[in-house]
Amino acid sequence: MxxxxxxxxxxxxxxxxxxxxxxxxxxxxxxxxxxxxxxxxxxxxxxxxxxxxxxxxxxxxxxxxxxxxxxxxxxxxTPMDFRRIPDFLDALDLLQRVTTRLAAVHRSNADLVAIRDAQKGYEKAIAASIKTGDSLGMIDKNYDFHLAIARAGRNVYFTDLYRRLLDEGRRMLHLHFEYEAMADELTVGKMAGPHSDIVDAIVARDADRAEEAAHQHAMQFRGRFMQFLNRNLTANVPLNIQSIAVEPTASESSEKARIGVPG
Structure with missing residues (x-):
């Protein structure tokens, strides 16, 4: 053989x-x-x-x-400093707008193929994540999608800075997906819709619309993630109500003594 x-x-x-x-x-x-x-x-x-x-x-x-x-x-x-999350989200919004706007201006036909392929991969990964509850595939494909757009913008400095932010945001995206998964109406269309708006604007070479779609996408993520924090920061704190001792007031002690209730 x-x-x-x-x-x-x-x-x-x-x-x-x-x-x-x-x-x-x-x-x-x-x-x-x-x-x-x-x-x-x-x-x-x-x-x-x-x-x-x-x-x-x-x-x-x-x-x-x-x-x-x-x-x-x-x-x-690497620790997650929740005090810095607003700064991170501001930076993500700005770089997402810049890279998406540049992609609408400078993209080639080959770039469009790469962006569309990345979008299809993201949609398939969302469907798998919804089915299995494991967000890792979706996180990776989201990363690929946004980097394909950044590369189409032809500015290596913005691309490198954006890559760093996307790397730092992977764990936040995992938490975001877990929060979204709590909703019964979670669908591929709902999760992938903002990406489709971005792709449509890049295809049309409409820089203003591309930047606005990228901004709205970032603001949606910001809002949902902050909702997650507000709802879940104390969700895993165990409480054993029976073990919490409450000292009686002076009047309660006096009343117990009057009717013969053990203190």
């Missing part, structure tokens, strides 16, 4: 790639909470690897903005 050519042989996954993929998914799903320490020795034992591929995976996660390597060489999952 003839040997398979190098082109048809599957690429073997390295230990570092496997660790990177698993930890990345756990961070984006919030299974590894912001601020969680990541110990190289513990991870090496978990994955049954030496520390070298673990360190390589952590460096790659650091480049993605998902972990922070501290001055003492320890590593933690």
């Amino acid at each position: 003839a040997k398979a050519s190098a082109e048809t042989q599957p690429v073997k996954e390295t230990g570092a790639v496997r660790v990177y993929g698993i930890l990345r998914d756990e961070i984006l799903r919030m299974q590894l909470a912001p601020g969680t320490p990541l110990d190289e020795i513990g991870l090496a034992e978990r994955f049954e690897l030496s520390r070298s591929p673990i360190r390589e995976a952590l460096l790659r996660l650091s480049a993605d903005g998902l972990v922070e390597i501290l001055p003492n060489r320890s590593t933690v999952v």
